[in-house]
Amino acid sequence: MATQFDPASGTRDLLAAEVERRERAFGVIRAVFTRYGFEPLQTPAFERLDVLLGKYGEDADKLVFKILRRGEHEASGEADLALRYDHTVPLARVAAAYGSRLPSPYKRYALGPVWRADRPGRDRYREFVQCDLDTLGSVSPMADAEVLCAHYDALAELGIGEFQVHLNSRRVLTGLLDAFGVPAALGPGALITLDKLDKLSPGDVAAELADRGLAPDRAAELVDAIAGPGAADRIRDVLKQNAEGSAGLDEVDQVLSLVAPQVPRGRITFTPRMVRGLSYYTGPIWELTAPGVAGSLGGGGRYDHLIEQLGGPDVPATGTSLGIERILSLLPGGEAVRLQRLDVAVTVMHGRFVGQCFGLAAAARSAGLRASVYLGSSGKLSRQLKWASDQGARWCLIYGSAEDEAGTVTVRDMDSGEQAAVPLAEVGSYLARAAESR
Amino acid sequence: MATQFDPASGTRDLLAAEVERRERAFGVIRAVFTRYGFEPLQTPAFERLDVLLGKYGEDADKLVFKILRRGEHEASGEADLALRYDHTVPLARVAAAYGSRLPSPYKRYALGPVWRADRPGRDRYREFVQCDLDTLGSVSPMADAEVLCAHYDALAELGIGEFQVHLNSRRVLTGLLDAFGVPAALGPGALITLDKLDKLSPGDVAAELADRGLAPDRAAELVDAIAGPGAADRIRDVLKQNAEGSAGLDEVDQVLSLVAPQVPRGRITFTPRMVRGLSYYTGPIWELTAPGVAGSLGGGGRYDHLIEQLGGPDVPATGTSLGIERILSLLPGGEAVRLQRLDVAVTVMHGRFVGQCFGLAAAARSAGLRASVYLGSSGKLSRQLKWASDQGARWCLIYGSAEDEAGTVTVRDMDSGEQAAVPLAEVGSYLARAAESR
Numbered sequence: 001m002a003t004q005f006d007p008a009s010g011t012r013d014l015l016a017a018e019v020e021r022r023e024r025a026f027g028v029i030r031a032v033f034t035r036y037g038f039e040p041l042q043t044p045a046f047e048r049l050d051v052l053l054g055k056y057g058e059d060a061d062k063l064v065f066k067i068l069r070r071g072e073h074e075a076s077g078e079a080d081l082a083l084r085y086d087h088t089v090p091l092a093r094v095a096a097a098y099g100s101r102l103p104s105p106y107k108r109y110a111l112g113p114v115w116r117a118d119r120p121g122r123d124r125y126r127e128f129v130q131c132d133l134d135t136l137g138s139v140s141p142m143a144d145a146e147v148l149c150a151h152y153d154a155l156a157e158l159g160i161g162e163f164q165v166h167l168n169s170r171r172v173l174t175g176l177l178d179a180f181g182v183p184a185a186l187g188p189g190a191l192i193t194l195d196k197l198d199k200l201s202p203g204d205v206a207a208e209l210a211d212r213g214l215a216p217d218r219a220a221e222l223v224d225a226i227a228g229p230g231a232a233d234r235i236r237d238v239l240k241q242n243a244e245g246s247a248g249l250d251e252v253d254q255v256l257s258l259v260a261p262q263v264p265r266g267r268i269t270f271t272p273r274m275v276r277g278l279s280y281y282t283g284p285i286w287e288l289t290a291p292g293v294a295g296s297l298g299g300g301g302r303y304d305h306l307i308e309q310l311g312g313p314d315v316p317a318t319g320t321s322l323g324i325e326r327i328l329s330l331l332p333g334g335e336a337v338r339l340q341r342l343d344v345a346v347t348v349m350h351g352r353f354v355g356q357c358f359g360l361a362a363a364a365r366s367a368g369l370r371a372s373v374y375l376g377s378s379g380k381l382s383r384q385l386k387w388a389s390d391q392g393a394r395w396c397l398i399y400g401s402a403e404d405e406a407g408t409v410t411v412r413d414m415d416s417g418e419q420a421a422v423p424l425a426e427v428g429s430y431l432a433r434a435a436e437s438r
Numbered sequence: 439m440a441t442q443f444d445p446a447s448g449t450r451d452l453l454a455a456e457v458e459r460r461e462r463a464f465g466v467i468r469a470v471f472t473r474y475g476f477e478p479l480q481t482p483a484f485e486r487l488d489v490l491l492g493k494y495g496e497d498a499d500k501l502v503f504k505i506l507r508r509g510e511h512e513a514s515g516e517a518d519l520a521l522r523y524d525h526t527v528p529l530a531r532v533a534a535a536y537g538s539r540l541p542s543p544y545k546r547y548a549l550g551p552v553w554r555a556d557r558p559g560r561d562r563y564r565e566f567v568q569c570d571l572d573t574l575g576s577v578s579p580m581a582d583a584e585v586l587c588a589h590y591d592a593l594a595e596l597g598i599g600e601f602q603v604h605l606n607s608r609r610v611l612t613g614l615l616d617a618f619g620v621p622a623a624l625g626p627g628a629l630i631t632l633d634k635l636d637k638l639s640p641g642d643v644a645a646e647l648a649d650r651g652l653a654p655d656r657a658a659e660l661v662d663a664i665a666g667p668g669a670a671d672r673i674r675d676v677l678k679q680n681a682e683g684s685a686g687l688d689e690v691d692q693v694l695s696l697v698a699p700q701v702p703r704g705r706i707t708f709t710p711r712m713v714r715g716l717s718y719y720t721g722p723i724w725e726l727t728a729p730g731v732a733g734s735l736g737g738g739g740r741y742d743h744l745i746e747q748l749g750g751p752d753v754p755a756t757g758t759s760l761g762i763e764r765i766l767s768l769l770p771g772g773e774a775v776r777l778q779r780l781d782v783a784v785t786v787m788h789g790r791f792v793g794q795c796f797g798l799a800a801a802a803r804s805a806g807l808r809a810s811v812y813l814g815s816s817g818k819l820s821r822q823l824k825w826a827s828d829q830g831a832r833w834c835l836i837y838g839s840a841e842d843e844a845g846t847v848t849v850r851d852m853d854s855g856e857q858a859a860v861p862l863a864e865v866g867s868y869l870a871r872a873a874e875s876r
Binding site: 003005006007008011012013014015016019020023034035036037039040041042043044045046047048062065066067068070071074076077078079081083090093094096097098102103104105107108113115117127135137138139140141142143145146149254257258261262311339341342348354355357358359362365368369370371372373375376377390391 | 509532545
């Protein structure tokens with residue numbers, strides 16, 4: 001039940017276990033991207049309204065969080081800023097702002113939250129992290145293959161199971177429509193319908209194509225050719241005589257050949273019916289899926305004119321977007337994992353000894369361990385040991401009257417329950433050795 | 439000059455060198471906090487408007503970025519959400535939402551952007567990172583000393599020069615006002631004036647106190663006692679007979695004694711005239727400053743009732759806030775540092791060899807190195823070597839017709855210019871060895 005203390009609708013508070021789980025995954029992804037020579041770019045959370053609006057159509061504009069003008073202008077009820085909707089529009093702005101001061105090609109990744117006023121639901125948030133990898137300024141198929149390999153490596157290193165790469169080319173699709181006599185004007189609509197082949201039956205798709213104005217028999221032939229097993233070989237055959245289609249097949253084959261040493265055979269296939277919804281792609285396109293997971297784990301492709309359409313310079317571009325929230329949901333659970341906050345928990349048995357206890361925690365930290373004194377008000381050892389255990393501490397230090405007299409500290413191994421009396425001055429080195437030998 | 443491609447007023451695009459400089463510093467800070475057993479908390483960028491407004495007074499409310507309602511409600515011109523103004527209000531909300539499901543005490547840090555519609559200026563941004571460290575649920579002076587030590591360690595490990603810790607207690611100040619006969623009603627105002635002793639002359643401060651209603655001679659005595667050298671000893675003397683003041687001195691002495699093994703003598707001093715502007719502090723307070731740096735590097739103190747005032751539960755609390763943007767500005771420059779994007783740059787001398795070249799980059803990455811092929815369109819070696827040099831690459835790999843015939847790769851050391859012919863299959867291990875020996 002929602003309470004007044006819940007975060008705003010569609011947003012989440014991330015407590016420690018979840019933050020650590022996410023940051024660990026982000027660290028793996030950053031390391032992979034860095035290894036490929038991609039560099040980070042961070043843009044502000046909000047942009048001027050005119051930068052954001054009108055870039056992705058009216059439906060997207062409705063999902064933009066707009067920020068009210070401030071001061072005397074607040075009463076106008078008008079907005080002048082808006083929260084980032086994706087990482088691509090800011091990339092186009094940065095490319096325009098920096099021009100030749102950016103490296104060429106500009107290989108950048110963006111990993112950070114975006115905000116969309118979608119209806120919140122299970123695993124659908126209004127604040128969620130998006131992770132994009134793009135190369136601006138290269139027409140080479142190596143640039144396409146590179147982002148694809150980096151995407152693949154990131155999923156592989158995160159330990160996502162048996163995911164699959166589906167590869168196609170927009171030019172293959174254009175050639176295909178041409179070969180089946182689909183009028184150019186019907187092309188975009190036909191692609192939207194073909195994109196539904198993973199949800200609808202081939203018959204339904206053919207019917208929808210006919211509704212769009214295709215001759216019913218051509219529609220059925222097209223769907224027969226593109227759907228089902230053996231499609232890749234059939235399509236290769238069909239496109240032999242089609243210039244655009246052949247060029248698309250060359251793109252597909254180039255990418256397949258470039259990624260071959262990296263991506264195992266059988267993990268990547270030419271999938272003619274894979275369309276990628278968005279209309280801005282111009283060359284190779286790909287999508288990553290995992291068995292049993294609805295939707296994709298991300299995907300991308302070449303989009304040679306989009307940066308200019310978004311207000312940036314006219315540069316060729318290729319990129320991939322990782323479906324990061326879905327990927328995170330596939331990784332081992334966060335809250336379920338017991339959080340180890342401390343290596344060393346220091347009990348405080350008496351107010352007289354706070355100085356020594358505080359110093360013991362400092363000594364443990366100097367040995368590179370995570371350590372804290374007990375900050376509660378109970379003087380009972382059992383209560384403090386429970387705290388130490390809740391913190392996941394490996395050792396608990398006890399310093400009471402007996403220890404004070406003997407000049408020692410009792411070091412309790414929280415797993416075995418064994419205790420050792422260690423001279424006060426040697427606790428740091430004792431713990432460092434103990435940590436090394438575990 | 440501002441252009442249409444600049445980020446919104448008061449915000450910044452952070453390119454690679456700056457991102458890396460900042461993330462390096464954040465990494466140091468997180469490591470220190472973790473070593474103290476503090477855990478991360480991430481709250482959403484925006485909160486419901488009622489959670490944020492009215493918490494810090496009207497002036498602060500004016501600086502809140504408000505988000506327009508969406509859909510059919512957009513036309514109302516009303517806001518229902520607002521961007522996070524600080525990390526303390528969200529902490530109070532989380533403490534209320536999670537209650538006893540949080541660890542007790544709850545030791546958390548928050549490191550992330552906040553947004554304030556301040557007038558932008560040099561080093562003053564509307565989107566800036568705030569870094570807070572707080573302990574909820576402990577009345578122990580060890581909790582105060584712990585956040586102070588963690589703040590100290592973070593600055594020390596970042597390599598900030600000769601910074602100073604100024605320690606005081608709100609109870610010392612209360613006792614002091616009492617000892618000098620300042621009526622309770624004038625107390626808060628008097629503290630605001632005393633806080634100006636680092637900007638105004640003692641005479642001006644005394645005059646302002648008199649304006650506030652203090653007897654001019656008492657005002658002059660108070661300023662004489664609190665300002666200038668020897669103040670700490672004088673104040674200790676004055677407060678001997680004052681219960682509240684003595685209790686404050688005990689707090690100061692407890693913290694001084696607890697931090698003594700960690701914070702070198704001379705780096706921390708009892709500074710009676712240090713007030714900390716905000717009125718919510720209830721116990722020990724501190725501020726960190728560096729010579730030659732205007733303002734502070736952060737500070738904090740005990741604030742036992744604030745969480746409740748902000749809508750959270752009634753828990754004792756203590757915390758510190760690092761002036762992170764100022765600290766970042768003191769660290770070695772970002773853009774000035776030459777960015778090393780790659781360890782290995784692979785030239786592409788001919789379209790025939792793209793497969794081999796792409797594979798060479800993959801081999802270098804398998805050896806743990808950052809590697810990329812040349813993605814540009816020039817076939818000239820000199821141009822590609824310049825690209826390799828711009829990327830900061832340590833080695834450049836060349837694979838042309840001669841190498842193809844010999845089955846080798848030319849590995850060029852970019853520092854010495856020396857070249858070696860390495861068999862194709864051995865490039866990965868060759869580079870791994872070379873990287874190790876550097």
